Amino acid sequence: MSTVVGTRPALTWAVHLAVLFLVALWTLPTFGILVSSLRDKDQLALSGWWTALGPxxxxxxxxxxxxxxxxxxxxxxxxxxxxxxxxxxxxxxxxxxxxxxxxxxxxxxxxxxxxxxxxxxxxxxxxxxxxxxxxxxxxxxxxxxxxPPRFTTENYENVLFSEGLGKSFINTMTVTIPATVIPILIAAYAAYALAWMEFPGRALLLAAIVGLLVVPLQMSLIPLLRLYNDVGIGKSYIGIWLAHTGFGLPLAIYLLRNYMAGLPREIIESAKVDGASDFEIFRKIILPLSFPALASFAIFQFLWVWNDLLVATVFLGNNEEQLVLTGRLRELLGSRGGNWEILTASAFIAIVVPILVFFAMQRYLVRGLLAGSVKGG
Amino acid sequence: MAISSTATSSPAGSSGPGGFFITLAIALIVMIAGIVVSVACAVAVFAALNTVLPDIMLIQAVLVMILGVAACFGYFWGSNRILDTIYPPRGRNIADNINKANGIRPWLFLGPAVVILGIYLVYPVINSIILSFHGPDGNRWIGGANYAWLARDTAFRESMRNNILWLFVVPAAATFFGLIAAALTDRIGWGNLAKSLIFMPMAISFVGASVIWKFIYDYRAEGAEQIGLLNAVVTFFGGEPQAWITLPFWNNFFLMVILIWIQTGFAMVILSAALRGIPEETVEAAIIDGASPFQIFYKIKVPQIWGTIAVVWTTITILVLKVFDIVLAMTNGQWGSQVLANYMFDWMFRGLDFGRASTIALVIMVMVTPIMIWNIREARKDMK
Missing domain, CATH: 2.40.30 (Elongation Factor Tu (Ef-tu); domain 3)
Known part of the structure; x- marks a missing residue:
């Protein structure tokens, strides 16, 4: 493979240039937002961000x-x-x-x-x-x-404290963390049962879960909204945690079951011979061994919940108290359409956490993608 | 649905169909007991701490977070304890007890998942079908009127047309760019870094990406200095600046670019793994036969990863069918850019017509169904 190219220096250069071009296309848009968010707002409104360093x-x-x-x-x-x-x-x-x-x-x-x-x-x-x-x-x-070019952090101070981004940031955190942890717990137990316990109907349940992987969210919104109003949950954090749990579960169970089913049978059988119960086997052997799969799903779910707009718009209020980052960003796009200093700084605040998580945990994300690339958004 | 279908179609564990129902019934009772106890504990602790702690939103949120997770743990631990108390794994009936407990335990493990899946995914499908025959408030039966309306509605037709456009363009383009990126980055030293950077938009929300691209498409009247990258490039080459996202029909493509930008990294990662899994011998044989790098790529490598390409394609297709955030944030369906998911949202929140919105949701569901069936068949093949 590489040897083929190695024999043709011109082609190697072409490959380098092509990749460089692709990388530029895929990073410049985000980079533009970052640079713009740090510029003085008068300069930002008058000249392109690529001229930011010139007078x-x-x-x-x-x-x-x-x-x-x-x-x-x-x-x-x-x-x-x-x-x-x-x-x-x-x-x-x-x-x-x-x-x-x-x-x-x-x-x-x-x-x-x-x-x-x-x-x-x-x-x-x-x-x-x-x-x-x-x-x-x-x-x-x-x-x-x-x-002279002027750079400032004023835009960030402005959006964090007077445009309500700070509050939204906390709301997003409040939604995201439990909505990531709860499905992991529930799915891990279910995945263990599906992978290692014998019971009638196992194959059917598995097929059902694969089917549920692709059920569009749009189906669930109205019935659940009505159900929530009837039960009295209304627009609350509990409601949205459970909703995200429900929508994330098929993928979680599917990923974890596939991983757990691949663990060596001998470990589990020898533990059973030693008199360990299923509960103990799960907690002391399976759970630690499944860490990579758990991490894969955790990062998926984290990114998905953090970036979600639809579920938050439907199941959380649209008011100042409950607006999450994506919702706030969308609102600003409507109300502050031309104020790019506000939009760029807000957008960067909204995307910086997932990007950091992404770079820190990329290994697990890739592994998870390879293991179960069935779910869309 | 999951529980009932397994109950009717499967032979029971140890003692006939009756025994299976008894097992399920006991499992249900133990599960409810476990849930009640753990939730009650969590609520009690919350109430107790709430009187002590200051009334600050953040502290309450953290508390609810910790207690929610603790209640989850509590359920699994508690329900197992209850089961062990009912059928203690010791004493005279030890063998019988262990057997019975082992019949029930899977359902305790599965219980919360099955209940939540039932409420959040299975019930809504059935309920949506029922709602689609009802009026705006979801209570009055109106027969097939919603479907008749849908068949005549021009906005729906526009959404269908756009969705089909998206379906053709986005999966194809994202897979194509992903394949190119995978093939190229595998050949160079800094390929992994390049991959990371191309993959990065995956982490950005659709709304965030919409802001990023709206900035690129920004439009200033001719003569003024363009601060949007696209118009700056166009004017640099002597073209006329355009308000890209308001150009009917073509604006669809400018919105699609955003999703392609996000999804290319996904396609690249999966396809790159598939490319690396190709047996060396096939490539070496081609080299010996004097094939050029392009021939090797298109005639040797690509045919060997068709299966993976299909998986990538269908995954992105499902995503495209549900695309919503981008259209909502960029145009909100104006200028002829409406899509089904946003149209459904429109009828739900602005039209306040649950019947019509459910009908549109069902259309999306029907479009996803072939892929769902294909997925189930593939998965069953894998598991056998």
Whole structure:
């Protein structure tokens, strides 16, 4: 395989380049979100994230102080101030919106109502009048400025504390952890019974579980919603934990049973000869040996529950108290559609935990996928 | 359903069909006892601690979390204890007791799983079929009116068309890219790193991916500087910027890209394992015969992994049938991009018509059924 390619250097290069291209396509979108979420929000709104490291050109509209504030200097009346709030470097300026960069910095311009305007590169303006001006609105000044790239964590502070992402983060945690642990426990016992205990109807139960693997979630929503309302569970954490447990169980049982059925028969039989009960065999032998399969399912279920929107929307409330990360993100997409500094930071907060889990536990995820790639979403 | 079907069709364990029902009945009683005791304990502890602990949401959540897990453990431990008390594995009837306990124990182990599967997956299928013959509130029988409505509804037809488009494009594209990525990354030193990175979108939620791609598709009027990558590339090459997700018909493909982006890693991982499992001899024989790398790939390797390709394909197909989050977040079905799952959600939450929503859900179910049957047959073959 590799020897074939090894004989043709040109082909090897092509392979490297092709893979590089694929990797770029698959990582750049996420990278773009990360970079954007760290940029200053004014810069983010005006230029693409790929220009983030270069200086940003920006048009500022400032209004000078009103004429009545002019103070007398010799025989002139003078107004002074700065057009920038945060600092910057002016390259050009103008006094009408039709020609916002008509003049170079340093030049002096005649104003319509009398008086002259001068602007220097640091943004300091001087308006001079020959006699005391009448009261009125301040002169508008259009400035083209070049700013150094600005990076900030302000967007994150903003979304975490004032857009409610922090609260949603905790809600998602509250949903995810029990919804991951409970099905593992229930499935592990069931999988052991299906793998190692003799009882009538075993084959049928197994077939049923394989069938249930692909039942679409959409089927369950309305009947369960009605059931929950009748029973009085309503929209509660208990309800959503059980729902996720139910939807995750077929995959959990299927994965764990296949793994447990592959464990060597001798271990279990010798334990039985020594007088161990099924309960003890399960707890002391099977459970520790099945760790890889348990981890596989745990990471599946974790990712699935953390990333779920549908089940959370249906079985948890849509209010401030119960909104999970995915729900919040969707809501922000609607209400803050153009505010990319909020959306990118929120999206990154929502995806960072699963991505960390993914990289830390990738081995188990791959193993689980290979063992039972039947379930969709 | 699972319990009853096994009960009617299987020969009972030791003492005829009657004995099997007795076994199940005792198992049921012990199970209920176990559940009641463990849940009661958990609730009691919660109530007791709740009076002491400060009223902070996070602490309560952690407490409920721990107690829920503890109650689960408690059930399995407790129900086993109850069983051992009823049939103690000692004394005069030891052999008989152990036999009886062994007949019951599997059902104690399976009990919670079977009950939960029954409530959360089996009952809803039956209930949905019933609901599809009922009116908006789910109480008034209206016969086949929902189906008649569905047959005439233009939005439903649009959803079907889009779903079929998705079905053709997404599994094919994801499998294709996955196969290419698997074949290429297996040949180079940093292949594993590349695989990790291509696989990563798997960990991102559909909503998160929607934000990521909406940013790429972002549109500014012509002349303004584009901050969306796609429009920036288009204008760089002299094209006109477009509001991609509002272009009827074509926007479907821009949404599909998101799912393909997510699923390619999955296809790659599975196919890469399959490629590595191909016997060396077949490849070596081809090399000796002078086959080019492309010939080896398409004529020797791919035919040997058709089975795996089929598995990947069907898995992604199932996912596509249920695609919902992406459409909801990107367009909410506007501009001709509706799909079945989102249309169902629409009728459930905005239309508030449970009958119609159930009918649409059933359509999705019917589309999944062939794959379900195929899966069961494959699985039964494996287990024999």
């Amino acid at each position: 940003a050109e920006r048009n500022v509209v400032a209004r000078a102080a009103p004429p009545e504030e002019a103070s007398q200097e010799g025989d002139r009346w003078v107004l002074k101030g700065n057009v920038f709030q945060g600092g910057g470097k002016a390259t050009a300026f103008g006094i009408s919106s039709r020609a916002p960069s008509a003049y170079d910095v340093g030049s002096t311009v005649e104003l319509q109502g009398g008086g002259t305007l001068t602007l220097d590169a640091d943004g300091n303006y001087t308006i001079a009048y020959a006699r005391q001006p009448e009261a009125g609105r301040g002169q508008r000044i259009f400035v083209t400025s070049v700013e």
